Amino acid sequence: MNTAIEVRQVHKHFGALHALNNIDLEISTGEFFALLGPNGAGKTTLINIIAGLTLASSGSVRVMGHDVIAEYREARRMLGVVPQELVFDPFFTVRETLVFQSGYFGIKKNNRWIDEIIHHLDLSDKADTNMRSLSGGMKRRVLVAQALVHKPPVIILDEPTAGVDVELRQSLWRFIKQLNHNGHTIVLTTHYLEEAEALCNRVAMLKNGSIIVLDNVRNLISNIAGYRIRLQLSPDTIPVALQPLTISHDQGYYVLAIEEYFQLENVMAVLRSTQTQVLELQILQPDLEEVFVKIMHGAENLEFVSV
Ligand SMILES: Nc1ncnc2c1ncn2[C@@H]1O[C@H](COP(=O)(O)OP(=O)(O)OP(=O)(O)O)[C@@H](O)[C@H]1O
Numbered sequence: 653m654n655t656a657i658e659v660r661q662v663h664k665h666f667g668a669l670h671a672l673n674n675i676d677l678e679i680s681t682g683e684f685f686a687l688l689g690p691n692g693a694g695k696t697t698l699i700n701i702i703a704g705l706t707l708a709s710s711g712s713v714r715v716m717g718h719d720v721i722a723e724y725r726e727a728r729r730m731l732g733v734v735p736q737e738l739v740f741d742p743f744f745t746v747r748e749t750l751v752f753q754s755g756y757f758g759i760k761k762n763n764r765w766i767d768e769i770i771h772h773l774d775l776s777d778k779a780d781t782n783m784r785s786l787s788g789g790m791k792r793r794v795l796v797a798q799a800l801v802h803k804p805p806v807i808i809l810d811e812p813t814a815g816v817d818v819e820l821r822q823s824l825w826r827f828i829k830q831l832n833h834n835g836h837t838i839v840l841t842t843h844y845l846e847e848a849e850a851l852c853n854r855v856a857m858l859k860n861g862s863i864i865v866l867d868n869v870r871n872l873i874s875n876i877a878g879y880r881i882r883l884q885l886s887p888d889t890i891p892v893a894l895q896p897l898t899i900s901h902d903q904g905y906y907v908l909a910i911e912e913y914f915q916l917e918n919v920m921a922v923l924r925s926t927q928t929q930v931l932e933l934q935i936l937q938p939d940l941e942e943v944f945v946k947i948m949h950g951a952e953n954l955e956f957v958s959v
Contacts, residue, residue, distance in 0.1 A: 655717070656681045656806045656837035657702060662711030664697055664861075671697050673861040675711070679839060679854075681805070684832050686848035687841045689858035690948060695841045696736060698858070699810050703733045715806055729757060732799035734809040738791045742784035746775055746794055749783060750801050757802040769797045772827045774820070789816045796824065800831075807831065808839045813847065825851060849873075849940035857947055865947055869940060876946055877938030878911045881919065884932040891926040894919060907936075 657679040664672035672694045679685050687695050700706035702713055704720040704727060713720045718727035744752060747766065754762040770779050773793040778786060783794065796812060809828070813821045829851065832838045842848055848855055849869055857865040865872065880899075883906045890898050890906050897908040897919070908919060916935075923930060 654681045655679070656683065656715070657839065658712075658714040659698070659702070660712045662698070662701060662708045662713065664694070664701065664706070665709045671861050672701070672708070675861075675863060677856060677863065677866070679837060681716075681837050682832070682835055683854060684829075684838045684852045685840070686852040686855040687839060687858065688845070688848060688855055688944060689841075693858040694861040695858055696810055699733065699808055699839075699841065702808065703731060704728055729802060730804055730806055732802070732804035732807045734796050734799045734807070734812050736810040736814070738788065738795065740783040740791065740794070743782065745780050745782055746770070746786070746797075747779045749794060750797055753798045754801045759802055762801060765803065766797075766801065769800050772823075772830075773797050774823055789820050792816055793820065793824070805835070806837045806839070810841050811843065812840070813842065813844060821847075845941040845944055846939070855940070857944065859948060872943045873938055873940060877942040878909055879913065879938060880936035881908045881910060881916065882906070882932075882934040882936055883908065883930060885923070886929040886931050889928070891922050891928060893922045893926075905932075 655678055657677070659675050659677040662672055662675040663670070675694075675698060687698065689695050697706060701708045702715065702720065704724050707721070715727040716730040718730060720727045740749065741752075747770070750766045750769070751762070754760075754766070770776055773796060775790070775793055775797065778790055783791065786794065792812065792815070796809070799807060799809075807828070812824060816824070825847070828838060838851075840848065840852065852869060854866070854868045855872065856863050865876075867875075884904055885906065888904055890901070894908060897910065898906055899909050900907045910916060910919070920930075
């Protein structure tokens with residue numbers, strides 16, 4: 653497999669702020685990759701550096717083998733970026749915006765592909781509408797369309813579903829999944845962790861400008877999240893020995909956190925020895941959100957995880 657994006661020892665300073673701290677990242681062609689992190693972690697800065705829109709203070713970035721500074725045009729052509737901010741020329745229609753964007757990449761006859769994108773993004777009704785009369789969600793669809801006009805092999809989406817309704821979210825993801833299936837590399841930032849979990853193979857989590865975790869989603873969930881046990885007990889009292897594991901007690905149900913399955917045995921042994929009867933037991937599957945919260949709150953105790 654070839655490398656779609658290669659980021660080597662990238663630092664970015666904004667005055668005194670060290671916004672990116674020694675970022676090393678390699679994303680292979682065909683991956684569906686998520687860049688996650690709280691507000692201000694550095695995701696957009698990293699994307700802008702990859703897109704050649706912001707200069708790194710040091711380090712290097714290549715897109716499909718092209719250096720984003722020395723070979724800006726080639727690297728840019730390989731990349732479709734859906735930015736977070738909605739910025740348009742308000743006097744163009746949707747179609748004109750897409751034709752203009754094609755011209756920017758030197759593509760003259762692009763109508764068939766433009767029609768296809770318009771269709772997949774459910775923009776057919778709005779193709780001849782001026783940008784200024786579109787709703788926020790519609791404008792976001794055009795941003796996605798704009799990023800795709802030159803059929804870039806690598807597509808970066810910076811929070812594409814922020815403020816977007818469920819229907820568009822689903823149609824957008826169907827289309828992006830199809831593009832990924834056809835071989836496009838997809839990099840996504842999102843605050844919707846269930847989206848990242850459902851769509852992506854690997855994730856990088858950024859905190860204060862550093863990558864603190866880089867792994868595939870399944871490994872992260874099984875290695876980091878641990879498990880939750882939901883119990884209904886009789887009598888409705890948790891034995892003292894299990895209190896340190898207890899994270900909630902609500903409407904007659906206790907939720908206990910364990911790291912590994914074998915700890916379930918210990919929990920059951922304590923319940924037996926205290927003659928506590930189990931009325932109901934459920935093992936709750938952890939999700940990426942739990943991993944994220946755990947990592948963001950306890951990053952200092954974690955070792956760098958990598959595949
Ligand atoms: N042009 C700039 N000048 C000064 N500081 C900046 C600039 N751009 C970003 N920053 C700062 O760099 C840090 C990283 O910002 P960035 O926008 O990359 O974060 P993010 O992870 O994309 O956040 P969000 O999830 O809110 O979009 C923030 O502290 C931000 O204030």
